[in-house]
Amino acid sequence: MAGVTLAPGVTLFDLAHGRAPDEPASSKVRWGMLVDLNRCASDCDACVTACDRENGLPSEKTATSAQWIRKVELKDLRGATRSVPVMCQHCADPPCVDVCPTGASFKRADGIVLVDRHTCIGCRYCMMACPYKARSFVHEPVTGQRPEVPRGKGCVESCTLCVHRIDRGGIPACVEACEATGHEAILFGDLNDPHSEIAKRVATYPTTALRADLKLDPGVRYQGL
Numbered sequence: 511m512a513g514v515t516l517a518p519g520v521t522l523f524d525l526a527h528g529r530a531p532d533e534p535a536s537s538k539v540r541w542g543m544l545v546d547l548n549r550c551a552s553d554c555d556a557c558v559t560a561c562d563r564e565n566g567l568p569s570e571k572t573a574t575s576a577q578w579i580r581k582v583e584l585k586d587l588r589g590a591t592r593s594v595p596v597m598c599q600h601c602a603d604p605p606c607v608d609v610c611p612t613g614a615s616f617k618r619a620d621g622i623v624l625v626d627r628h629t630c631i632g633c634r635y636c637m638m639a640c641p642y643k644a645r646s647f648v649h650e651p652v653t654g655q656r657p658e659v660p661r662g663k664g665c666v667e668s669c670t671l672c673v674h675r676i677d678r679g680g681i682p683a684c685v686e687a688c689e690a691t692g693h694e695a696i697l698f699g700d701l702n703d704p705h706s707e708i709a710k711r712v713a714t715y716p717t718t719a720l721r722a723d724l725k726l727d728p729g730v731r732y733q734g735l
């Protein structure tokens with residue numbers, strides 16, 4: 511855990527968003543992402559590659575492989591196509607949580623929607639309920655696990671917003687990778703903090719929620735769509 515040790519046993523957690531291990535997630539925060547499609551290059555998939563690497567997902571995909579973020583070709587009414595990164599939208603009113611019979615699907619106080627792999631029974635109700643097709647069922651035995659991202663055959667999983675990074679004051683791997691390419695198309699931050707860059711951008715520019723008609727209040731917004 512990053513922080514500054516003031517004295518033996520006394521640590522100041524100095525990072526912008528980090529929290530101590532015993533500190534619960536706060537409902538004062540709503541983590542979100544803003545994807546600027548004017549900056550996103552159609553031939554770039556650095557976010558997808560970074561997600562696979564960060565979370566131990568297979569880079570060689572089969573038809574049934576888990577995938578937490580995709581580049582999806584969307585066509586507008588004039589026939590023009592856009593390549594759009596789509597991941598779990600971390601809905602404020604998530605239908606995946608509503609339908610889960612075991613409580614394995616849950617939303618944290620800070621808006622991150624997760625699956626508890628210990629209680630997921632693999633019924634896949636949540637996959638049917640998710641209008642964004644954001645969830646994957648793990649069909650194959652899992653190899654190459656990352657210790658911070660436990661996965662298991664027979665469970666459903668989806669984008670965690672890289673919660674293991676966020677809780678240490680970091681940013682999601684896809685955001686970091688996009689920044690490294692120079693595109694800087696994905697902005698991460700606290701939508702509830704009026705002083706955050708993401709909140710200022712959402713307040714200043716027109717943004718779109720995918721399938722806004724469903725009124726699920728996604729934590730992922732799009733600019734330039």
Ligand code: SF4
Nearest residue numbers: 598599601604606640
């Ligand atoms: S995008 Fe799908 S999986 Fe993610 S919170 Fe919304 S309904 Fe649930």
Ligand code: SF4
Nearest residue numbers: 610630631633634636
């Ligand atoms: S697959 Fe798991 S997380 Fe999804 S609804 Fe069933 S028990 Fe809940």
